[in-house]
Amino acid sequence: MFGTYLARELFHRRKQTIIVAIGLAIAIALVIVVNSVSAGVRDAQATALQSVYGVGTAVTITQPPAVPVAGTTQRGPGFDFGAGAGNTADGSTTIRQSRLVTGRGSTAFDATALATAQAVSGVAQATATLALNNVSFSGTLPTGGQRQAPNAGAPTTGGSDGAGGSSFSVDTFSVEGVDVAGAAVGPLTATTLIDGRTLAASDLGKNVVVIDKSYATSATLAVGGTLAIAGTNFTVIGIVGSTSSDAATASNTYIPLDVAQSLSTLPGKVTSIYVKATSASSVGDLKTALEKALPNSTVSTQADLASTVSGSLSTASDLVSNLGTWLSVIVLAAAFLLAILFTISGVGRRTREFGTLKAIGWSNGRIVRQVAGESLVHGIIGGIIGIAVGLIGVVIVNVVAPTLTASAAAAKRTGLGGAGGGPGDGSAPGFGQRTAQAASTTNITLHAPLTLSIILIAVGLAILGGLLAGAIGGWRAARLRPAEALRSVA
Amino acid sequence: MYELTNVTKNYTQSKRKVVALNDVTLSIPKGQSVAIQGPTGGGKSTLLHLLGALERPTSGTVTLGEDELAALGDSRLARIRAKEIGFVFQGFNLIPTLSAQENVETALAPLGLPTRERRERAVAALENLGLGDRATHLPFELSGGQQQRVAIARALVKDPEVLLADEPTGNLDEQTRDEIMDLLEGLWREKGLTLIVVTHDTAVAKRAQRRLHIKQGKVTER
Numbered sequence: 073m074f075g076t077y078l079a080r081e082l083f084h085r086r087k088q089t090i091i092v093a094i095g096l097a098i099a100i101a102l103v104i105v106v107n108s109v110s111a112g113v114r115d116a117q118a119t120a121l122q123s124v125y126g127v128g129t130a131v132t133i134t135q136p137p138a139v140p141v142a143g144t145t146q147r148g149p150g151f152d153f154g155a156g157a158g159n160t161a162d163g164s165t166t167i168r169q170s171r172l173v174t175g176r177g178s179t180a181f182d183a184t185a186l187a188t189a190q191a192v193s194g195v196a197q198a199t200a201t202l203a204l205n206n207v208s209f210s211g212t213l214p215t216g217g218q219r220q221a222p223n224a225g226a227p228t229t230g231g232s233d234g235a236g237g238s239s240f241s242v243d244t245f246s247v248e249g250v251d252v253a254g255a256a257v258g259p260l261t262a263t264t265l266i267d268g269r270t271l272a273a274s275d276l277g278k279n280v281v282v283i284d285k286s287y288a289t290s291a292t293l294a295v296g297g298t299l300a301i302a303g304t305n306f307t308v309i310g311i312v313g314s315t316s317s318d319a320a321t322a323s324n325t326y327i328p329l330d331v332a333q334s335l336s337t338l339p340g341k342v343t344s345i346y347v348k349a350t351s352a353s354s355v356g357d358l359k360t361a362l363e364k365a366l367p368n369s370t371v372s373t374q375a376d377l378a379s380t381v382s383g384s385l386s387t388a389s390d391l392v393s394n395l396g397t398w399l400s401v402i403v404l405a406a407a408f409l410l411a412i413l414f415t416i417s418g419v420g421r422r423t424r425e426f427g428t429l430k431a432i433g434w435s436n437g438r439i440v441r442q443v444a445g446e447s448l449v450h451g452i453i454g455g456i457i458g459i460a461v462g463l464i465g466v467v468i469v470n471v472v473a474p475t476l477t478a479s480a481a482a483a484k485r486t487g488l489g490g491a492g493g494g495p496g497d498g499s500a501p502g503f504g505q506r507t508a509q510a511a512s513t514t515n516i517t518l519h520a521p522l523t524l525s526i527i528l529i530a531v532g533l534a535i536l537g538g539l540l541a542g543a544i545g546g547w548r549a550a551r552l553r554p555a556e557a558l559r560s561v562a
Numbered sequence: 563m564y565e566l567t568n569v570t571k572n573y574t575q576s577k578r579k580v581v582a583l584n585d586v587t588l589s590i591p592k593g594q595s596v597a598i599q600g601p602t603g604g605g606k607s608t609l610l611h612l613l614g615a616l617e618r619p620t621s622g623t624v625t626l627g628e629d630e631l632a633a634l635g636d637s638r639l640a641r642i643r644a645k646e647i648g649f650v651f652q653g654f655n656l657i658p659t660l661s662a663q664e665n666v667e668t669a670l671a672p673l674g675l676p677t678r679e680r681r682e683r684a685v686a687a688l689e690n691l692g693l694g695d696r697a698t699h700l701p702f703e704l705s706g707g708q709q710q711r712v713a714i715a716r717a718l719v720k721d722p723e724v725l726l727a728d729e730p731t732g733n734l735d736e737q738t739r740d741e742i743m744d745l746l747e748g749l750w751r752e753k754g755l756t757l758i759v760v761t762h763d764t765a766v767a768k769r770a771q772r773r774l775h776i777k778q779g780k781v782t783e784r
Contacts, residue, residue: 073664073667073668073671073680076660076664076667077657077659077660077664077668080659080660080664081659083659084658084659085659424653424655425655425657425658427655428649428651428655428657429657429668430616430640430643431614431616431643431649431655432643432644432648432649432668432669432672432716432717433640433641433643433644433645433647433669433672433673433720434640434644434668434671434672435636435637435640435641435672436636436637436640437637438671438672553616553617554611554616554617555611555616555617558611558616558651558655559607
C-alpha cells in the first residue's frame with residue numbers, strides 16, 4: 073500500500089513533485105559544480121606552489137625584510153664604473169657589468185638556521201637555498217660623457233646614435249643557489265630533467281648551471297653552452313622543466329649554493345629553508361615548533377602560501393570560496409525551504425485525507441512514514457537530476473578548461489605580489505630593462521575533478537533535504553487530531 | 563455493545579467554552595440500527611466521533627465491548643478503528659489519487675494483510691456493491707452514488723462490528739439516497755452490524771430501529 077499510495081501521489085501531484093525536485097536539483101547541481109571547481113582551484117594552487125616550492129615541502133622558512141631606518145633611502149643594486157671602464161672605439165664607450173643580488177623583499181640570513189630547523193622534532197628533511205637575481209647593466213655612451221661645451225664649435229659625435237646619444241639596458245634573470253647533495257625537498261624536486269644532467273655532489277664549488285627550459289629557449293642556451301652570471305662564465309650542464317605541464321620552474325637558473333654565496337658576497341647566507349614534515353597531519357605543530365626555534369623567521373605552511381598566489385587563479389579562488397560557497401548555501405537553504413513549505417502545504421491540503429485515514433485505522437506512524445516517504449522520493453528525484461546537471465556542468469568546465477594565471481614565485485621573492493623587475497622593484501632598477509623571471513607568472517588550466525565524495529555529499533544533501541521536509545511534514549500530519557481533521561472539512 | 567455513562571464533551575471555541583454533549587448516558591446493543599437527528603451544532607457529530615474512538619470525552623466513560631475508549635492510547639484506538647469500526651462520510655472522503663480498489667484497500671492496510679489477500683478482498687467488496695467494473699476508476703470518474711458505494715465498500719471490507727455513517731446521503735439525490743439506504747439496510751441485516759447513522763433526513767431516520775434526538779448536548783429518545 074505504501075508504494076502504491078506513494079507512486080500515485082507523486083504521479084497525480086506531479087506539478088508539486090517537479091517544482092520540489094527542480095529546486096533541489098538546482099541546489100545539488102550547484103553544490104557539485106562549486107565543490108568540483110573548488111577542488112580544481114585547490115589543485116591549481118598546489119600546482120602553482122609546487123612549481124615554486126617543490127614537491128613535499130610542508131613548510132618554508134624565510135626572514136622578513138629589514139625595516140628601513142628613518143632618514144635613509146633604500147636603493148637597488150648600484151653599478152660603479154671607473155674612469156677607464158669599458159671598451160672605447162669610434163668615439164663610443166661600451167660598458168657592461170653584472171651583479172648577483174638578493175631580490176627586494178628577500179632577506180639573506182645565516183645558514184646555521186638550517187641546522188636549527190633540522191633539529192626540530194617533526195622535520196623529516198630540510199634544505200636551504202639562496203634566491204638571487206643576476207642584474208646586468210650594459211650600455212653605450214659617447215667617449216668623454218655627454219657633457220657639451222655651450223660654445224663648442226664642432227658637433228658632438230660617437231655614442232649609440234653617432235651624434236652623442238647614449239643607450240642603456242638592464243637585463244635580469246633569477247639564480248637559485250641550491251644544495252648539490254640532492255635533497256628530496258626544495259625547488260628542484262618539482263622539475264624534470266629534459267636534457268643533460270642535474271646538479272650532483274661533485275659539482276660543489278664548480279661554475280656549472282642548470283637552466284629552466286623556458287629561459288633556455290628565450291636565451292637560446294643549450295647543454296654545453298656558456299652563461300655569464302655575475303661576470304663569471306658558467307657551463308650549462310642541464311635543462312629542466314616543471315613536473316606540471318602548465319607551470320614553469322621556480323627559477324631561471326640553478327647553481328651550487330656555495331658558488332652562489334661566493335659570487336653574491338653572501339658567504340654562509342641563505343634566503344629560504346624548505347622543510348619536509350614527517351607527517352602531513354603534524355604540519356601545524358611543526359610550524360609552531362619552528363617558530364619557537366627560529367623566532368626571527370617567518371614560517372609559512374602550504375596553506376599560508378596559498379594566499380600568496382595572485383593572478384586570475386586567486387580571483388577564481390576568491391570567487392569560488394566566497395560567491396560560489398554562499399550561492400550554494402543560499403540555493404540549498406532555499407531548496408530545503410521550498411521542499412518543507414510544499415510538504416507542509418501538501419499536508420494542509422490533505423487534512424481531510426489524513427483525517428479519513430486516521431478514522432479508518434491508520435496510525436500516526438503509518439501516516440508519518442507516508443509523508444516522509446513522499447518527501448524522500450522528492451529529494452531522491454531532485455538528487456538524481458541534480459547530479460546529472462552537476463555532471464554536465466563539471467564536464468562543461470573541463471571542456472572549456474579556462475586558463476588561470478598564478479603569480480607565486482614573485483610573491484615569494486618580493487612579498488609584493490609583483491613580477492620581479494618592475495620599475496621601482498629594486499631588484500632591477502632603471503630603464504630599458506628586460507625581465508625573464510621564469511616563475512613569476514604561471515598559466516594553469518583549470519581542471520574540475522569529480523570525486524566520489526562530491527557525489528556522496530550531493531546524494532546526502534538530497535536525502536537530507538527530503539528527510540527534513542518529510543520529518544516536518546510528517547510531524548504536522550501526526551499532530552492532526554482525526555476528529556478535528558474531519559471537522560475542518562465540514 | 564456501546565455504553566456511554568455521564569459523558570460530557572466540552573470544546574473551547576474562540577476562548578468560549580462550548581458544551582457539545584452534556585451528561586449523556588446511553589446504551590446501544592449489538593446489531594441495533596440507530597438514527598441520530600438534531601439541529602446543526604447540537605452534538606450529533608461529536609457523539610459519532612466519540613463512538614468512533616476519534617476523540618475522548620471530557621468526562622464520563624465510553625465503552626465499546628470490553629474496551630473503555632477514554633482510557634486507551636492513540637495507537638490502541640487506531641487499532642480499534644482499524645478492526646472494529648467502519649466509517650462512511652457525507653463527502654465520501656475518498657483519496658482522490660487512488661483508484662476505487664486502492665481506496666478500499668486503504669482500510670485493510672493497517673491490518674497487515676498480504677498484498678494478494680488485500681486486493682482480492684477489495685475487489686470482492688466492490689463486486690458485492692455492484693462496482694466490479696469500476697475498480698480501476700479514480701473517484702472523480704465516478705458518480706456521487708458510486709463514490710459513496712466505494713466508501714461503503716471501504717468501511718465494510720474489514721468486516722467491522724460497527725458501521726458509523728455521518729450524513730451518508732447528504733450529498734445525493736433522492737433516488738440515489740434510497741439506493742444507498744437500501745444497500746446499508748441490506749448489509750446491516752446480512753452482516754448483523756451495529757449501524758449508527760447521523761442524518762438530517764427524517765425519511766432516512768425512519769428506516770432505523772431506534773431514533774435518538776440531540777439538542778444542546780442532551781440526548782432524547784424519539
